[in-house]
Amino acid sequence: MSEWTAACMLDDIEVEGVRRFDVGGRTFAVYRSAEDEVFCTDGLCTHEAVHLSEGLVMDYEIECPKHSGVFDIRTGEAKRLPACVNLRTYPAKLEGGRVLISV
Template sequence: MAEWVRVCGADGIEQEGVIRFDHAGRTYAVYRSPEDDYFCTDGLCTHEAIHLADGLVMDYEIECPKHGGIFDYRTGSAMRLPACRDLNTYPARLADGAVEILVG
């Protein structure tokens, strides 16, 4: 059953930033866009299972820190090799001053 899970306070993620979030044996990457919208993807790069929270965020893209694959974190789309499989995405929202993601 899907449930909204609190990740952090709204100020816990810098603008154009990303944080790691682990919940129920899974790892996620949670992003804050240049327009202060929040997004969530799988936490690991689809190329070699490196955590994306250590990568570089620019505009709406996350670059994997190991081999430089790039994803659009809004859609999960793989945009530059060696990443060739898209990331799963999860709904994210701001509720009562906290970032929440829908998991399950």
């Protein structure tokens, strides 16, 4: 059985935006799509451990703010170099306006 943790309120994340969430000594990135879907990945770029919460989200992709590597926020797939290692993804859902993640 999964344990869900409240990361933030949906309104805390801009449409096509990202928010940093730290818990248990780990950093996660929580995303909101243009359709108000929510997703969660590891919060640090796999290329140089830069916080993805400072990156740009467009069309289900996050661009790392340091070297412009790109990842799919739904699958964690590395889509553009220099990023070549995929991000880990975690279940995320909306419940009563709250974003819950299972990490």
